[in-house]
Amino acid sequence: MKTIRLSNTNLDLPRVIYGCWRLADDPSGHEPAHVQSKIEACLELGINAFDHADIYGDYRCERIFGDALRQSPGLRDQMTLVSKCDIALLSGNRPGHVVKHYDTSPDHISSSVERSLENLATDRLDLLLLHRPDLLMNARQTAAALDQLIREGKVRAVGVSNFTPSQIELLEAFLEAPLTVNQIELSLLQTSPLVDGSLDHCQRTALHPMAWSPLGGGRLFDADDRSAVRVCEALRTLAHSRDMDGQEDSLTQLALAWVMTLPSDPTVIIGSNRVERIEAAAAAADIVLERQEWFTLYEAALGHEVP
Numbered sequence: 001m002k003t004i005r006l007s008n009t010n011l012d013l014p015r016v017i018y019g020c021w022r023l024a025d026d027p028s029g030h031e032p033a034h035v036q037s038k039i040e041a042c043l044e045l046g047i048n049a050f051d052h053a054d055i056y057g058d059y060r061c062e063r064i065f066g067d068a069l070r071q072s073p074g075l076r077d078q079m080t081l082v083s084k085c086d087i088a089l090l091s092g093n094r095p096g097h098v099v100k101h102y103d104t105s106p107d108h109i110s111s112s113v114e115r116s117l118e119n120l121a122t123d124r125l126d127l128l129l130l131h132r133p134d135l136l137m138n139a140r141q142t143a144a145a146l147d148q149l150i151r152e153g154k155v156r157a158v159g160v161s162n163f164t165p166s167q168i169e170l171l172e173a174f175l176e177a178p179l180t181v182n183q184i185e186l187s188l189l190q191t192s193p194l195v196d197g198s199l200d201h202c203q204r205t206a207l208h209p210m211a212w213s214p215l216g217g218g219r220l221f222d223a224d225d226r227s228a229v230r231v232c233e234a235l236r237t238l239a240h241s242r243d244m245d246g247q248e249d250s251l252t253q254l255a256l257a258w259v260m261t262l263p264s265d266p267t268v269i270i271g272s273n274r275v276e277r278i279e280a281a282a283a284a285a286d287i288v289l290e291r292q293e294w295f296t297l298y299e300a301a302l303g304h305e306v307p
């Protein structure tokens with residue numbers, strides 16, 4: 001699997017990353033042995049980075065994953081662990097929350113990281129992201145809290161998610177450590193980062209874009225969704241022209257390759273619970289689309305030709 005080196009760090013991300021948001025929803029369950037087998041399948045494919053957040057699975061997914069690591073501690077050093085904090089959900093697991101909100105205060109960041117470390121059965125996160133921009137963020141204090149976590153060795157590198165370029169610049173103005181990534185929604189069904197400045201900013205600054213829900217969270221294959229149907233038709237035609245079989249797996253591969261062909265070199269975070277679909281996605285890392293192939297899919301995404 002090709003990897004991407006995050007600038008100003010010694011961290012490498014595989015082009016295809018496994019996202020753990022849906023871990024608790026796996027119809028085959030989430031017993032440690034089952035989760036371990038999924039982790040091992042990913043590692044064998046070269047998918048050696050796992051994307052978490054404190055809130056995934058109503059605050060349960062990190063522990064589910066950590067239980068597999070507790071059972072097989074040797075796995076930890078074979079992977080890059082990413083997690084996030086700052087969204088505060090209304091949840092029976094957080095009875096103190098009376099409204100959904102964001103929290104980038106130093107206290108919240110540090111207590112959330114402590115919990116993530118404990119749940120994930122590890123002594124360090126390789127990458128910590130602020131999950132969403134917090135309108136009450138005091139950038140100086142938030143930056144100091146992130147730098148402190150790096151100094152303590154609890155976090156190796158920091159980044160953000162769903163931030164605009166100006167929100168990134170605000171945080172960077174106070175941060176000693178480099179901001180390494182912006183994790184954003186990006187797919188053939190969510191093309192706004194191509195034109196809202198997010199990807200331009202990444203290319204200009206070497207901030208790495210991680211694309212979440214690169215298959216639109218499965219919407220790409222929804223037969224009742226008109227844009228998805230149009231995009232799938234274009235993917236199928238392209239698959240045939242490339243001597244691929246035109247079945248769902250080849251459409252997945254081309255849809256992921258469409259994201260990875262962008263010049264800011266995004267990684268894609270996939271979320272299927274099925275090992276055969278994870279295998280199909282891993283193969284996308286080797287596909288590069290030609291310029292006119294890429295624009296054919298973009299046209300299908302837009303629903304009209306470019307001006």
Ligand SMILES: NC(=O)c1ccc[n+]([C@@H]2O[C@H](COP(=O)([O-])OP(=O)(O)OC[C@H]3O[C@@H](n4cnc5c(N)ncnc54)[C@H](OP(=O)(O)O)[C@@H]3O)[C@@H](O)[C@H]2O)c1
Nearest residue numbers: 019020021051212213214215216217218269270271272273
């Ligand atoms: N930073 C953020 O704000 C944010 C937000 C959302 C997500 N994320 C990250 O992004 C990761 C991926 O998100 P995602 O799960 O929405 O990604 P995705 O890969 O776009 O969607 C995966 C979903 O699509 C379904 N699916 C249906 N047909 C499929 C097919 N042919 N191939 C593959 N999947 C198919 C999967 O179901 P099956 O399991 O049945 O295959 C699964 O439910 C998350 O785990 C999380 O780490 C980040």
